[in-house]
Amino acid sequence: MILDGTIPAHVSDIESLSPTLKRFRFEPERGHFPTAAPGAHILVTLRGPERVWKNAYSLVTPPEQRDAYAIIVRRAEESRGGSHFLHDHLRPGDRVEIGAPASLFPIANRARRHVLIGGGIGITPFLSFLPVLRARGAAFELHQYCTDAETEIFGRLLTEAGGAATIHGRTSRRAIAEILADQPLGTHVYTCGPERLMAAVEAAALDLGWPSHSIHQESFGGAGGGAPFHVRLARSGRSIAVSETQSLLEALEAAGIEAPCLCRGGACGVCLTGVIDGEVEHRDHVLTEEERAGGRLIATCVSRARSGALVLDL
Numbered sequence: 042m043i044l045d046g047t048i049p050a051h052v053s054d055i056e057s058l059s060p061t062l063k064r065f066r067f068e069p070e071r072g073h074f075p076t077a078a079p080g081a082h083i084l085v086t087l088r089g090p091e092r093v094w095k096n097a098y099s100l101v102t103p104p105e106q107r108d109a110y111a112i113i114v115r116r117a118e119e120s121r122g123g124s125h126f127l128h129d130h131l132r133p134g135d136r137v138e139i140g141a142p143a144s145l146f147p148i149a150n151r152a153r154r155h156v157l158i159g160g161g162i163g164i165t166p167f168l169s170f171l172p173v174l175r176a177r178g179a180a181f182e183l184h185q186y187c188t189d190a191e192t193e194i195f196g197r198l199l200t201e202a203g204g205a206a207t208i209h210g211r212t213s214r215r216a217i218a219e220i221l222a223d224q225p226l227g228t229h230v231y232t233c234g235p236e237r238l239m240a241a242v243e244a245a246a247l248d249l250g251w252p253s254h255s256i257h258q259e260s261f262g263g264a265g266g267g268a269p270f271h272v273r274l275a276r277s278g279r280s281i282a283v284s285e286t287q288s289l290l291e292a293l294e295a296a297g298i299e300a301p302c303l304c305r306g307g308a309c310g311v312c313l314t315g316v317i318d319g320e321v322e323h324r325d326h327v328l329t330e331e332e333r334a335g336g337r338l339i340a341t342c343v344s345r346a347r348s349g350a351l352v353l354d355l
C-alpha cells in the first residue's frame with residue numbers, strides 16, 4: 042500500500058560489509074514493493090528522536106525482486122547525518138518509509154554495447170544493472186575504481202550480482218581514455234561516483250568524439266555546504282535561515298515546510314522552485330544554460346544563493 046507517496050516498511054536485515062559500508066534490507070509491512078527499473082533509486086525517510094532525514098539511495102536488489110529492497114550505504118565522514126543515523130541507530134525491526142522507486146539512470150535500450158564505470162559507493166546502481174544486462178545477453182563491461190582496501194568487498198558484490206568486472210585499486214588502475222578508446226560505434230558509457238571521476242569520464246568520451254547522448258551519469262554528490270544565506274517565502278512572508286552546512290531543502294524541511302524532492306542530488310528536477318529575487322549559485326544537473334542564465338528557478342536540494350538572500354515563489 043502506498044500512502045502519501047511512501048510505502049510503510051521495516052528493516053529486515055543489516056549486514057556489515059566493511060568498516061564504513063553496510064547493506065540494509067527492507068521489507069514492506071504488507072504486500073510487495075513496486076517493480077523497480079535497473080538503476081532505480083528510492084527515497085528513504087528516517088525518523089530520529091529529534092529530526093527526520095530523507096535520503097535517496099540506489100536499489101541494489103535485482104529489479105524484479107518485490108518482497109524486499111536493499112541499499113548499501115557508506116558512513117560518510119562529511120555526512121548531513123543520514124548515513125550516521127542509518128549506521129549507528131537503525132536496527133532490524135525499525136520502521137522506515139520508502140518512496141516508490143524512481144528511474145533516473147536507465148539502461149539505454151538502443152545502445153549496442155555498455156561500458157559501466159563506478160567509483161567507490163557509485164557501484165550501487167550497477168549492481169541492479171548487471172542481472173538485467175546478463176539476462177538480455179547485452180554486450181557490456183564494468184570497471185570499478187576504488188581504494189586498495191575495498192577491492193575485495195566490491196569484487197564480492199559484483200560477483201554476487203552476477204557480473205564479471207575489472208576492479209581498479211589505487212595502485213593498479215587503467216586510464217579512463219584507454220578504456221573508452223576503440224569501443225565500437227553505438228557504445229554507451231554510464232558512470233556513477235565522485236564528481237571528479239564522472240567529469241573525467243565525460244571529458245575522455247567527448248575528447249574521443251563520443252556523442253553526448255551516449256554519456257550517462259548518476260550523481261548523488263549531495264549538496265555540499267557554502268556561505269549561509271536567507272530566503273523569504275513570498276506567499277507566506279516567512280523568512281528562513283540556511284546555515285553553511287545545510288541545503289536550502291533541509292532548511293525548508295526543518296522549518297516544517299513540505300518541500301517536494303526526489304533524488305536530493307540535483308538530478309531529477311522535482312525540487313525546482315521559482316525564484317522571484319536574488320542571484321542563484323546553480324549546482325544542479327537539470328537546468329539548461331538558458332534557464333540558469335534566466336535565474337528564475339533553483340534546485341533547492343543542491344543550489345544556494347550567490348547573493349546573501351533569495352525570495353522564493355513559495
Ligand code: FES
Nearest residue numbers: 303305310312342
Ligand atoms: S530533488 Fe532532485 S533535483 Fe532536487
